[in-house]
Amino acid sequence: MLEIVAIIALSLANSKAAKARGRSGGVAVAYTIALWVGLEIVGSLIGGLFVSRSGEIYIIYAAAVLFAVIGAIISVVISRRGAVLENPVQLQAQPYYGAPQSQPVIPQQQYAPPAAQVAQPAQSKSCVHCGAPITEEGAFCTACGKQLVG
Numbered sequence: 825m826l827e828i829v830a831i832i833a834l835s836l837a838n839s840k841a842a843k844a845r846g847r848s849g850g851v852a853v854a855y856t857i858a859l860w861v862g863l864e865i866v867g868s869l870i871g872g873l874f875v876s877r878s879g880e881i882y883i884i885y886a887a888a889v890l891f892a893v894i895g896a897i898i899s900v901v902i903s904r905r906g907a908v909l910e911n912p913v914q915l916q917a918q919p920y921y922g923a924p925q926s927q928p929v930i931p932q933q934q935y936a937p938p939a940a941q942v943a944q945p946a947q948s949k950s951c952v953h954c955g956a957p958i959t960e961e962g963a964f965c966t967a968c969g970k971q972l973v974g
């Protein structure tokens with residue numbers, strides 16, 4: 825039972841290490857369990873070869889644990905191979921702590937009467953000769969000096 829807890833703990837650690845390096849966490853869990861259990865079985869088989877000669881059963885367990893540890897170490901080495909990414913995928917899901925993006929302030933349009941209602945400046949006359957605006961009522965243009973019509 826303790827071994828299962830240890831495998832799960834190592835799998836989670838390897839998964840986290842693999843994700844931090846941009847790799848699949850699920851794959852890390854898979855090879856962690858495969859290496860641990862696989863090498864544990866290999867170790868117990870090798871230990872069994874010695875048991876047949878010495879008759880001491882604990883050698884099986886000792887070899888199984890030894891090989892399981894080797895498998896665990898290999899899984900850790902694989903998981904931690906490569907550089908930690910600057911921006912791991914898992915960080916992208918974190919909430920954005922910066923200032924909330926304020927909506928651009930759209931100034932309320934000041935009331936502008938429709939163009940048809942805008943009174944045309946009554947005095948916006950211009951000289952028929954030179955085009956200069958006539959600012960003063962008079963018989964002659966102040967710009968060109970010619971006589972104004974009307």
Ligand SMILES: [Zn+2]
Binds near residue numbers: 951953954
């Ligand atoms: Zn004029």
